[in-house]
Amino acid sequence: MIRHLLPENVLERARLRLRWCFQEFDQVAVSASGGKDSTVLIELALEAAREAGRLPLPVMWLDQECEFESTVRYMREVMARPEVEPYWMQVPFRLFNTTTHSADQWLHVWGEGEEWVRPREPVSYTENVYGTDRFKDLLVAVGNHHFPGGLVLTGMRAEEAPWRRWTLTSRAVYKWLTWGAHRPASRGQGPSRHVSLAPLYDWSWRDIWKAIGEHGWAYNDHYDNLYRVGVKPSKMRVSNYHHETAVSSLWILQEVEPDTYDAAVRRLEGLATVARLGRADLVPEVLPYMFGSWREYRDYLIDHLCSPEHAAVFRGRFDRMETTKADLLAHPGSANMVYRAQAQSVVMNDWEGVLLLPRLTSWTGKAA
Numbered sequence: 001m002i003r004h005l006l007p008e009n010v011l012e013r014a015r016l017r018l019r020w021c022f023q024e025f026d027q028v029a030v031s032a033s034g035g036k037d038s039t040v041l042i043e044l045a046l047e048a049a050r051e052a053g054r055l056p057l058p059v060m061w062l063d064q065e066c067e068f069e070s071t072v073r074y075m076r077e078v079m080a081r082p083e084v085e086p087y088w089m090q091v092p093f094r095l096f097n098t099t100t101h102s103a104d105q106w107l108h109v110w111g112e113g114e115e116w117v118r119p120r121e122p123v124s125y126t127e128n129v130y131g132t133d134r135f136k137d138l139l140v141a142v143g144n145h146h147f148p149g150g151l152v153l154t155g156m157r158a159e160e161a162p163w164r165r166w167t168l169t170s171r172a173v174y175k176w177l178t179w180g181a182h183r184p185a186s187r188g189q190g191p192s193r194h195v196s197l198a199p200l201y202d203w204s205w206r207d208i209w210k211a212i213g214e215h216g217w218a219y220n221d222h223y224d225n226l227y228r229v230g231v232k233p234s235k236m237r238v239s240n241y242h243h244e245t246a247v248s249s250l251w252i253l254q255e256v257e258p259d260t261y262d263a264a265v266r267r268l269e270g271l272a273t274v275a276r277l278g279r280a281d282l283v284p285e286v287l288p289y290m291f292g293s294w295r296e297y298r299d300y301l302i303d304h305l306c307s308p309e310h311a312a313v314f315r316g317r318f319d320r321m322e323t324t325k326a327d328l329l330a331h332p333g334s335a336n337m338v339y340r341a342q343a344q345s346v347v348m349n350d351w352e353g354v355l356l357l358p359r360l361t362s363w364t365g366k367a368a
Contacts, residue, residue: 010203011211017199018048027150029058034071035238036208037155039219041200045153046083060087062139064095065109066117069260070222071238077218079123087146090120091128093138107268117263144193154181156198168201205234225256294339301346310351317353318342
């Protein structure tokens with residue numbers, strides 16, 4: 001691997017990128033999540049917008065309803081800043097609920113006539129006029145609707161996952177730039193009509209916290225809670241607490257935000273059970289003694305946990321892997337690793353492959 005050392009550090013480089021963004025695009029907005037990366041991106045984008053005379057800065061947050069109260073508090077403070085133009089999206093859409101295997105496995109976020117975990121904000125957008133009801137498609141559609149022909153900045157970083165490193169370094173997404181998202185057409189929406197770039201793509205989590213600490217920027221204090229309960233800084237995540245990539249948050253939710261937990265239990269079927277089980281019981285690392293192999297355990301879970309529709313999805317995916325991952329499955333050690341990951345995917349009801357496929361890609365260096 002050839003490394004090219006730049007004269008600037010990542011902070012200086014990000015500032016140069018953001019200045020260029022405001023020179024290049026007539027519309028520049030930030031897509032925020034309430035996490036630490038969003039914090040740094042918002043603050044640096046505000047610096048660049050102030051310098052360019054382009055305030056207020058549009059900041060968009062797709063609120064998933066089942067958010068930590070600390071995240072809501074932080075985003076409320078961001079949206080109230082006079083230099084920010086708030087795009088607080090509290091619109092109805094569907095979000096997968098990984099805590100249940102029941103017939104309706106969706107949380108109907110901000111669904112009309114349903115008991116929400118908290119009231120909507122006075123400044124929020126409440127009507128879904130975007131033509132889709134799925135999270136990733138909705139992010140694209142909101143950008144297309146409000147910022148057509150413009151730029152939406154995200155806090156995505158290459159360090160977070162192998163697929164993100166590949167996405168942010170492999171090919172140009174705008175002119176010569178690779179550090180952006182390849183936006184496929186959202187369902188029924190046609191091609192993306194805005195550009196998405198990630199100016200913090202080469203930052204590490206240490207760079208993020210160094211910048212926050214040195215500048216004294218306000219941040220989501222849920223990270224303080226995660227630190228108190230012993231979560232490693234590199235593993236800290238702020239997201240909704242029932243999605244397949246963030247369900248581990250459930251095991252500290254009752255401790256750090258008991259009122260949020262009570263509201264979430266009322267709202268989400270299966271959440272209380274998952275929260276009481278703990279990770280060791282929900283996603284076992286050791287093969288249960290009554291099974292002869294991880295493959296046998298995986299098949300048992302499919303037969304007894306899944307709906308017929310999702311069982312067919314899992315079986316089809318795993319059958320294809322027998323061919324595409326034949327080299328990995330040829331050795332008992334690596335085969336057990338794959339079958340255990342498949343079993344965990346079934347337990348987590350990860351029928352879309354959100355957890356499993358990136359893991360297999362990171363092990364093999366090839367798309368699953």
